[in-house]
Amino acid sequence: MDRKEEILRLIEEGYRTAKELARHFNVSLMTIYRDLRELEEEGLIVRRHGNIELKREQEIKENICAVCGKEIDLRLAFIYILKGGKKVHACCAHCGLIVVKSLDREKVEVALTRDFITCNPINAFGSYYVVGGSASPCCSPPAVAFADRETAEKFAKGFGGYVADFDEAVLRMEDLMKGGQRVDITL
Ligand SMILES: [Zn+2]
Ligand SMILES: [Zn+2]
Incomplete structure (x- = not known):
């Protein structure tokens, strides 16, 4: 599974911050931020008050x-x-x-x-x-x-x-x- 897909799954499970994700993958925060930015640009996640959340169909509407x-x-x-x-x-x-x-x-x-x-x-x-x-x-x-x-x-x-x-x-x-x-x- 590609890391971005894995990130989406983890967010679904309750991961909320870049730090938690970086620790999980054992990669740098920079790497996670780059993934998150891409996911954000693809409209799949939103960042709110420093927390990462999945952007849901309902919410988009x-x-x-x-x-x-x-x-x-x-x-x-x-x-x-x-x-x-x-x-x-x-x-x-x-x-x-x-x-x-x-x-x-x-x-x-x-x-x-x-x-x-x-x-x-x-x-x-x-x-x-x-x-x-x-x-x-x-x-x-x-x-x-x-x-x-x-x-x-x-x-x-x-x-x-x-x-x-x-x-x-x-x-x-x-x-x-x-x-x-x-x-x-x-x-
Ligand atoms: Zn208006
Ligand atoms: Zn309007």
Whole structure:
């Protein structure tokens, strides 16, 4: 077995650091780092807080926006949980508002995002959005989510943009995208 394959197996077994792996193979740390870098480039492992982990199919999907393919920052994430448990992940409210057109609303069990100020999880359908404006935390034209209209309005005073509830925000976003692009997502 090639050493990289062996490394993957060991990580699966619970090995977490380059040091442990170097000791196991009795090779230098440099050698292990080179293997790890290659595995990382091949998309097979991730390094997180100094630990090595296997990159799992599920994780790949959950980390990547279904709309734009961007890596998802959890503070801005926008998630639709469908009946039956499937999830559609978007990187931010911009992509979240766009992708809803491609979903059957009847099949959406719950939609979650976070309040931009407090970072608390909120029901995306019941939230308020500042669409457009100069604050663009992720994709443009931006949409930023808030738990209540008051905070959204305060934010819009500072950064511009239009305050809307979910359904209106979807329409606004469509306008801003000039009719909106149709997004194909694989479920
Ligand atoms: Zn996106
Ligand atoms: Zn985004």
